[in-house]
Amino acid sequence: MYLVLIAWLYVTLLMAVAEATSPAGSVMGAVITFALYGLLPMGIVGYILGTPGRKRALHARAMAERAALADADAPSAEPDAGGHAPAAAQGPAVAPVRKEP
DSSP states (O other): OHHHHHHHHHHHHHHHHHHHHHHTOOHHHHHHHHIIIIHHHHHHHHHHTHHHHHHHEEEHHHHHHHHHHHHHSSSSSTTTOOOOOOOOOOOOOOOOOOOOO
């Protein structure tokens, strides 16, 4: 794919050089020739031909995210892998029975 794109850009570059060095041509005509015959069409063709690759990359990224999410949700094999101290028993900070009004 890239070989055809590079070859066509080379051909249009040579067309632009011929336009610029011609006695009847101009540099502005050469720039327009290169842009309209080379860059614009090959940019469109490259985008269209690259669509399947972008879709594959997007699908692979989505599958990797799903796998990472599934690994994160799975319980660990270690009994206490958090690394924090276990919670202590609560003290009598709250009254067990409240008064009636």
